[in-house]
Amino acid sequence: MDNGVSAGSTASTSTLGNIALGLTLLAFGIGHTGVIDGVSAANSVSLAMYVGGAALFLLGLLEYRGGNGFNGTAFAGLGVFWFTWAKGAGGSVSDEAAGTFLVLFAMLALTLTLAAASGVFGQGVYGLLTLSLVLLAIGAFVDNGGIAKAGGWVAAVAGLLAWYGATAALAHWPMAVGRSRRGAVAAS
Numbered sequence: 001m002d003n004g005v006s007a008g009s010t011a012s013t014s015t016l017g018n019i020a021l022g023l024t025l026l027a028f029g030i031g032h033t034g035v036i037d038g039v040s041a042a043n044s045v046s047l048a049m050y051v052g053g054a055a056l057f058l059l060g061l062l063e064y065r066g067g068n069g070f071n072g073t074a075f076a077g078l079g080v081f082w083f084t085w086a087k088g089a090g091g092s093v094s095d096e097a098a099g100t101f102l103v104l105f106a107m108l109a110l111t112l113t114l115a116a117a118s119g120v121f122g123q124g125v126y127g128l129l130t131l132s133l134v135l136l137a138i139g140a141f142v143d144n145g146g147i148a149k150a151g152g153w154v155a156a157v158a159g160l161l162a163w164y165g166a167t168a169a170l171a172h173w174p175m176a177v178g179r180s181r182r183g184a185v186a187a188s
Contacts, residue, residue, distance in 0.1 A: 011169075013066065017059040017075045018125075018166035024052030024082055025129065025159030032136065032152025041152070045086045053083025074112050074126070081105045095140045102137035106130050121165035121175060128158035 024047055031041035060076025063069075084101075093101075109130040116122030135151030138144070168175045 013059050013062045014068065014071050015166045015169050017056060017063070017071060018162050018169075020051050020055050020059065021075075021078060021125070022159045022161070022163030022166060024048055024056075025132075025155050025162060027159075028052075029132065029152045029154070029156030029159055033149055033156060034152075042089055045089045048082045048089075049086035052081075053079050053086055055079070056082060070112075070115060070117070077108050077112075078105075081108070095143055099137040099140035102133045102140060106133035106137060109133055121161065125158050125162045125165065128154050128161065132158060 024044070027044035027047045028041060030036060031039055031044045034040070056075045057079030060072050060074070060079055063075055064072030088101075109126050113123055113126040113130055116126055132151045132155035135154060136148055139146075139148030139151060165175060167173070
């Protein structure tokens, strides 16, 4: 591909990346909550591998090519997380190894939280992802299903937030809360 030819708009790859992240987080979170009978986190393995893993990684590369280092790092890094998680799900690893894996990627999510410049949606999604991974790691370390279930709920909320942010960008819905001239809070 010639350097003069665009690989795609970073706005469109960002939106698609946030949809992929949102759907993967939602499936992963719902699986950990146990709220739907017969649905577990293991049921989200295919979605995590291909949508959260491969697609996010590819979108991350496109973001880098388009000059967006933050989304490139976020999507490629989280693509590696989802792909690795999916490949290891159901494997015979110790609770300590699983917890350590989650802590390491919680560190990536914390970096993304601190670096996000997109306000409530960016920092909110990555902050909730960080909290979710920390709760899931603690649940793995102490073998506590209740803590892991709480981590699943937080992941599901993060997924809904990422999905809403991407949908709002496409539909031109309000995404920021600001102050109007009279001091009332208004969506913008």
